[in-house]
Amino acid sequence: MRTAREQGKGEVTTTDARCHPADDRQKSLTQTMGLATPALNRAAQRGHPTEDEKLLAAPKPEEPAFLHTDPWRVLRITSEFVEGFDALAGLERAVTLFGSARVGADDPMYQTAMTVARMLGEAGFAIITGGGPGIMEAANRGAREAGARSVGLNIELPFEQAINPFVDLTVEFRYFFVRKTMLVKYAQAFVIFPGGFGTMDELFESLTLIQTGKVKNFPIILFGTDYWQGLLDWLEGTMLARANICPEDLDLLLITDSPEEVRDLIVRSIEDESWRTQQEEGARRKTRQVMGLSAEAAAASESGL
DSSP: OEEHHHHOOOOOOOOOOOOSOGGGSOOOHHHHSOOOEEOSOHHHHHTOOOHHHHHHSOOOTTOOHHHHTHHHHHHHHHHHHHHHHHHHTTOOSEEEEEOOTTOOTTSHHHHHHHHHHHHHHHTTOEEEEOSOSTHHHHHHHHHHHHTOOEEEEEEOOSSOOEEOTTOSEEEEESOHHHHHHHHHHTOSOEEEOSOOHHHHHHHHHHHHHHHTTSSOSOOEEEEOHHHHHHHHHHIIIIIITTTSSOHHHHTTEEEESOHHHHHHHHHHHHHOHHHHHHHHHHHHHHHHHHHTOOHHHHHHHHTTO
16 A cells, blocks of 8 residues: 555556447446346436536526526435435445446456455445446445445436446435535545546545545545556646645555455554544645644634634
8 A cells, every 4th residue: 555645656557548339348247237227317318408417507698597496406406415314324334436437347447346345345344336337336246245235326417327236225316416425425435446537526526525624534545556657647746746735635545456455444444543534634734734724723614613
């Protein structure tokens, strides 16, 4: 295990961009076995915009959207939060795994994600994913093999996304920000496998939450040194070099190629809360200094005073 700062600069490894049609690759079991259950695909089937699209669309001058649609939309958003809280409240310990939906079952990273999820399940953790194919399917499959709770949080998309067949508890969402709240709130750690824009979104949002003190004692583990090295080089060589982050911010990222180490790091964070909290506090302290906040003012801000 290394932090991103310890990893330092290395040779950038070029890999297949995976910008192929699904038919050109070995498909996941969700696709090949016909086991998936379509979910929240009404908009996709009818060619209608999703709820997220409608929410984020700019109102037209002739359509005062706030007066006629947004107040009702707030009720729908509230109902999604209530449904998610109600469905997931019973999870005691859980880890959220992210990664590409484009990975086929014959990909070595699919098998590795299964192994990581199985080990975490055997260690007493429920496994949470986005519920789709690829790495998500592999993680839910590993949880199933371990007899652990296998959770899938699905999202309405303009194209149809199906729940993979290894999910035991499904919660469906129309709004990304509600779903993202659930992915963080009920997890004790994130394991980030190679992925695309969605994976990056979750990665950097979680880093921001830790850096600003919204989430504490929350390991973020990048799996696959070859894949992530280019990003780490850019963070150090560009973002850090231009003082847009501090060296302590890089300590928020852990990187490994070992499934056993993933399990051990997360278990350690549960058994010794001060371990990660002390590393995280370094990044928060630097953030306070940059923002000109005293420790007392920052503590009052974090406590809601």
